[in-house]
Amino acid sequence: MDFWFSPQEDNFRQEVRSFFDEERRNGAYQPANYTFMESYSPRLTRRLVDKGWVGLAWPQEYGGAGRSFVDQLIFTEEVMMAGAPVGCHWLAERQVGPAIIASGTPQQKQTFLPPILKGELTLCMCLAEPEAGSDLACLQTQAREVDGNFVVNGQKTLIMGADKAHYAFVLVRTGAADSRHKGLSALLVDLKSPGITIRPLFSASGGRSFNDVFFDNVKIPLENLLGEKNGGWMIATQQLSLDRSSIELVAICERVLHDLVVEYIGGVREGLVGDMVVRHRLAEIAIEIEVARWLSYRVAWMQSRGVIPENETSMAKVFGSELTQRLANEGMRMLGLLGQLCEGSKLAPVRGWLENWYISTLGRTIGSGTSEIQRNIMAQRGLGMPR
Amino acid sequence: MDFWFSPQEDNFRQEVRSFFDEERRNGAYQPANYTFMESYSPRLTRRLVDKGWVGLAWPQEYGGAGRSFVDQLIFTEEVMMAGAPVGCHWLAERQVGPAIIASGTPQQKQTFLPPILKGELTLCMCLAEPEAGSDLACLQTQAREVDGNFVVNGQKTLIMGADKAHYAFVLVRTGAADSRHKGLSALLVDLKSPGITIRPLFSASGGRSFNDVFFDNVKIPLENLLGEKNGGWMIATQQLSLDRSSIELVAICERVLHDLVVEYIGGVREGLVGDMVVRHRLAEIAIEIEVARWLSYRVAWMQSRGVIPENETSMAKVFGSELTQRLANEGMRMLGLLGQLCEGSKLAPVRGWLENWYISTLGRTIGSGTSEIQRNIMAQRGLGMPR
Amino acid sequence: MDFQFTPEQVKFRQEVRDFLKKEQPKDFHWPWWFEGVLGNDEMWAISKQMARKMGAKGWLSLTWPKEYGGLEKGHIELLIFTEEIAYHRAPGVDIFGIKMLSPVLLAFGNDEQKKKYLPPIGRGEMFWAQGFSEPNAGSDLASLQTRAIEQDSFYLVNGQKVWTTGAHRADAIFFLARTDTQVAKHKGISFFLVDAQTPGIEVRPLINLTGSHSFNEIFFENVKVPKENLVGGKNNGWLMATALLNFERSGIGYVGACRRNLEEIVALTRNNKALAGNPVFTHKLGELAAEIEVGRWLGYRIAWMQSKKMNVDAQASMAKVFATELMHRIDNTGMQVAGLYGQLAEGDKRVPLGGRLGESYMSNLGRTIAAGASEIQRNIIAQRGLGLPRD
């Protein structure tokens, strides 16, 4: 029994941490802000490929390192704490790649997996739409089969990183207009295809990380269909995540708390050090991070033993995502007036990152009522309450 | 415009306050605990009758003083702050009397109203039942019409003050077993009637204020039916309260806060005076009392102008009742270990009253989901949300 | 007890509404927090225009004595005006000149100062900035370091201010400077007025998180401030900076803004079947509506108490804590209704309610209910409302 990491696991963590420390010291990367998916450093991605850390938990038969989910969890924690800019390969490695491994044709595997593992293929996820919001069952972007191609028409919105990606995972409607989740298909789309237009969107905090993506009679070869036709729902809801522990939410919270305690209170606002109310709030957040952490660890541990977690993933997701909101709220309260300054201002504490994160965390639990669905799962599967 | 009390109203408050101050100084009464309905002082009740303060807002044609609802609100606030034991006449004056005025026969008015106004008729409310809890639509106590009488069989439970009352307002089923709220009637029952047995119940905090009341073939004359046969639901839900402001909840909170600040923190536990966390919690409660207070004032003011409040009463009730719970919680936290001592212990702070109240406040929002119903009213009538 | 306004007051409210309907540019939503307007040339121009029109009505000097251009109205009228302005998101009231400086001048200024400064402020022709905060003073205002050394006919000022909202728009600045270094720190401070164009004053922008320019740093380098610009006597500045003056303290502006925001959110919700049918959500809206009613009453009562010359310290703190935290709850609820698009910036055509919710959500939490701010108010409540000793 070992209620923590094994010496081998600790060594691995140390190795990863030292690597990032040194890279940062060498100026090889600048720490990314808390909405880390916006970050982008081909150079760092290449370094991680060289270390064999892209595809860490992928099966060896597909060129991955075949390491355990616990190792991957450790790696994710360290990436977040280091503020490493991993946006170049993250969605490809963590979300789309696993879906291709699970559902792709031999041809697709051969085409897409090697460049993903080399960090050379940047992907983005095209799910949300103006009318449907994040309710996938209402998606309207249409793909008709015409002469050996899908012809795609429609609009995706709030797409992070579309301006930098090579390919997109696009969920389209191939069934009837009212087929809801039964008429969706997943396409792998080359973003250089004629008819695609990408336009930036600006977020309330001034960041430019979202895009609109317009499809105007875009021809996508039939062989770029991922999985079955009309089988996109299953891929989008079940296969788009290899690692379901939500550890990235916990780890980013840990980084934010660290920055608040060390940089802000330990530096800019020493006066808050003795403020009992602030101290207790910080302690409360520390407890909640421990709580969320364990829920994540449990999922990774179950996965590493080949057990498929059920309501355990719901618990990790609900706690982790709601914790990000609480922490962002508390953080903004502590920053006070200083929190009104933008990234880059010399007076902005914690480099002005908190504000951007504050508004983005709200997206994690709203929309399709994600938290509510997770809570239903917890009550029904966990406690046997009636549906 | 006058966003507070008029000089006349202020004078009346002062008169009431001086009266209670003097009574207490004279040893005419001992302050009651926070669950004040358990208190019982025929002597004080007689004094209030002499002052003309029992039936203060009753119409003059029924022997009341015909004063405004604002005066009644002022009086109620002062009664609560004084901790006056008013259990002798409170339910009769505030709940059952108004229902008799609204629905009683001339004979019933003549029989019951004068002794109520003289403080000589103590009443209790027999609503809850073992199987039905507080869901009135499920009541099972049955009354059959036999030879000019209702014959009542069944059991009521959790009846406060039944051991000291002369009469009871009893809600019984006169319709079919499945008639739900359409088959209920209200009876005025002499508790000395043969076949009635009253047994005390002990609450978790050790108090003895509840009773079981058993009816075994109890004969009640037909003329003791209040209102229409099968019309009991309307009486129980609409007429059992003349003053719908919930001000008694607010005023009792004010008394508890006062005792905590002055007696406990100002006396027993001076160390808490400088505790920022405690100070802020107290300030928070003070704000919430102001909030609840206004919601109550508004109802009384509307009533005094002859306007019938709708969702305003729901707001006052939800805020007031939930505030009692929060305050009881905060108070118990502040008392700490000292809160484990019982009423009467020399070390028990604030005379050990908080514990009893702590457990009783829970009853105000549970059971039939009262708070939830009130919230529905607020959302539907107040904001026009769909049912 | 009578929770109604007099017929005259009701009429005045209607007059303000009619004016705003006529004069406020259509679809113009002034950010409830003053600064939003300062980074935008067009908004600033509209704001100045509206200020003149309101000034012409006498509404910017509602409570002032007639000799300085005032209408000599009471606190209740001021409350009504403030509530309507906030609810309608109308521009034109310069909080620095109208709300902060003019009560100081009325109470401490000499007659010459009153005659010189009050009329143009009241006409909506002169705009001010407040130079209090300094980079090294943190939250301890009294330790400010800007020096003003008395010379023949002027004070020579050197130092730096920070967080100066709107300094780049202001015609003049009122500020605190140290005039005596030999006494306890709050005893050596004086209160000055200075024309923003005076040589030696440099204003540098601080860009806020929405990319807009409302905060500034001000550098004073050998600035000569005429002696007649000293208000309230040398070394008396601390008194003026901290005196709880007889201004409008009801917090009704927050409540008016809350009310408008919630009305818009309720309308949004009615169009969203899933949310409108979800009791968890509609119950929350119902409670917020009730709380707004409470906030209004707290505000009305404070204005009424002030009109009776009663002390309102504890009540004003309660009203402020309550209203600012209420606004955060409302905005948060609104952001949930707005969904993912709520994250988009003001101006994007798809962001609900023109992105005003997001703007308010972003700025409210840190600015008005920050750890310090609400907690200081709670401490005032504990002391003055509950009678606990100073901590």
Next chain:
Amino acid sequence: MDFQFTPEQVKFRQEVRDFLKKEQPKDFHWPWWFEGVLGNDEMWAISKQMARKMGAKGWLSLTWPKEYGGLEKGHIELLIFTEEIAYHRAPGVDIFGIKMLSPVLLAFGNDEQKKKYLPPIGRGEMFWAQGFSEPNAGSDLASLQTRAIEQDSFYLVNGQKVWTTGAHRADAIFFLARTDTQVAKHKGISFFLVDAQTPGIEVRPLINLTGSHSFNEIFFENVKVPKENLVGGKNNGWLMATALLNFERSGIGYVGACRRNLEEIVALTRNNKALAGNPVFTHKLGELAAEIEVGRWLGYRIAWMQSKKMNVDAQASMAKVFATELMHRIDNTGMQVAGLYGQLAEGDKRVPLGGRLGESYMSNLGRTIAAGASEIQRNIIAQRGLGLPRD
């Protein structure tokens, strides 16, 4: 990383369960908080019986050295035992003798003291009370006033203790007394053991709110305590009173109790159609279940860290705050399921779950998550967990 117990540990847990199934009187629910048992003769008798049986198994001295009757097991075994005891609401573990005194004796006692006191404690034959609190010391333990004056072969003790749980049941008392009045207050305190029957000791009851007798006052009047009953040397008492000794700090007892309570509440809810179909309510239960899982892990990790001799201060504080506040949330939820009958006293046939919920609800909030208690823990977290300086 491996969140499982070893096969031996799993077997040990089963052994404890089998023992409790066989030996614990049917339908006997020991209140999770030790005191509940002390006011009731029958419960106390059962508790003593169970103590002897557990003592015979060696489970009361699981981690002690063999020479004092221990089994020399590790922290994990102690954790398993504690969790099962709490979950099964089993009587027999005297927290004063087992959990508080024995670690002090093991660390600071001399060989004679260990040999004299540990074996009977471990056999479940000797029960203790703790005389620390005093009426005038408040929360400042170090200012205690009970005096112990050194004489020939004994110390002469005079003074008063309060809040002494179970003093009327105890065979002996360990207590602090002042042995030097000339030094800083925490430097003049010593730690003594005394037979409860010693002449001059008077125990007076304090009745708690459920009418039961578990607290006491103790009066010492010229009590002669033999010198060999001084533990750890004269004036070293403060060290022993405050040292964070090597005992079980996982808080797993709270979690075990939480788990059992929630299981019962879930069963009650399943029988209540209205509640079982109300998502507001079932979601709350689902979250509580998740939080219990978290609490278990926090506890397991602490035991594991202790077994590796790691410092667990911050973690233990987190676990304690989390588990005690969790228990309050569980009890509060339970009281809502129980409805009006939840208010009735233990023993009434209609009160759900035998009234245990109400008892726990009444006692938990004030006792374990009181303003002070949880906040001291949070301060420890801020200091030792987050590295903030002492406040």
